[in-house]
Amino acid sequence: MYNKKKAIVLFGSPNENGYTATALNKLIESLKDQYDFSIINSYKLNIHACIDCKLCSKEHKCTFNDFKDIDTLIKNSELIVVASPVYNLSFPAPLKAIFDRMQIYFNSKTILKVNPIEKPKSIILILSYGTNDHNTVEFILKQLNPIMLLLNSRLIRKIIIKNTDLNPIIEDTILYQNDNNFIN
Numbered sequence: 001m002y003n004k005k006k007a008i009v010l011f012g013s014p015n016e017n018g019y020t021a022t023a024l025n026k027l028i029e030s031l032k033d034q035y036d037f038s039i040i041n042s043y044k045l046n047i048h049a050c051i052d053c054k055l056c057s058k059e060h061k062c063t064f065n066d067f068k069d070i071d072t073l074i075k076n077s078e079l080i081v082v083a084s085p086v087y088n089l090s091f092p093a094p095l096k097a098i099f100d101r102m103q104i105y106f107n108s109k110t111i112l113k114v115n116p117i118e119k120p121k122s123i124i125l126i127l128s129y130g131t132n133d134h135n136t137v138e139f140i141l142k143q144l145n146p147i148m149l150l151l152n153s154r155l156i157r158k159i160i161i162k163n164t165d166l167n168p169i170i171e172d173t174i175l176y177q178n179d180n181n182f183i184n
């Protein structure tokens with residue numbers, strides 16, 4: 001037996017049996033021998049929105065303490081799975097609030113000059129959306145790219161479930177394998 005690596009899932013759907021959840025369960029099943037998964041259900045957790053109080057630009061602290069568990073899980077993880085539907089070309093509000101709370105990492109890095117996330121990570125994106133609009137993934141990645149940079153991570157796989165309003169189309173693209181080799 002070997003020690004499994006750690007993975008955190010940032011789950012953005014209110015539907016526990018929806019398209020995102022179904023793809024997520026399949027991914028977890030396929031990776032369960034390699035990773036221990038901790039699932040953050042953003043709708044259940046309902047993390048407080050960032051209020052730009054600027055405390056984290058003065059010291060590595062947040063006004064609210066509801067991000068602590070996520071922070072620890074992120075820091076200890078080798079893999080982050082972002083699993084979300086698309087709402088108005090962005091992430092649903094509870095997941096967006098989690099991303100906004102990562103402003104503490106941004107200020108640590110840029111103002112306090114402390115590297116907030118030492119351990120490099122891989123990211124797998126699971127994205128579900130109703131239309132077949134080819135710009136949607138690009139819009140989402142535009143929003144996710146600065147977050148991935150902050151998290152000392154890179155995208156290794158995209159699982160896209162699009163056109164769910166009519167006839168779901170699944171695209172699974174592996175960008176890197178074994179955390180190192182670029183294959184696509």
Ligand SMILES: Cc1cc2nc3c(=O)[nH]c(=O)nc-3n(C[C@H](O)[C@H](O)[C@H](O)COP(=O)(O)O)c2cc1C
Pocket residue numbers: 013014015017018019020021084085086087088089090128129130131132133136164165
């Ligand atoms: C509030 C809301 C906003 C949405 N906005 C978009 C959108 O901008 N683009 C899109 O293609 N689908 C949009 N959808 C459709 C969802 O992304 C789609 O139904 C998705 O497959 C749901 O995933 P789930 O079953 O995992 O919750 C929206 C749905 C809701 C409820």
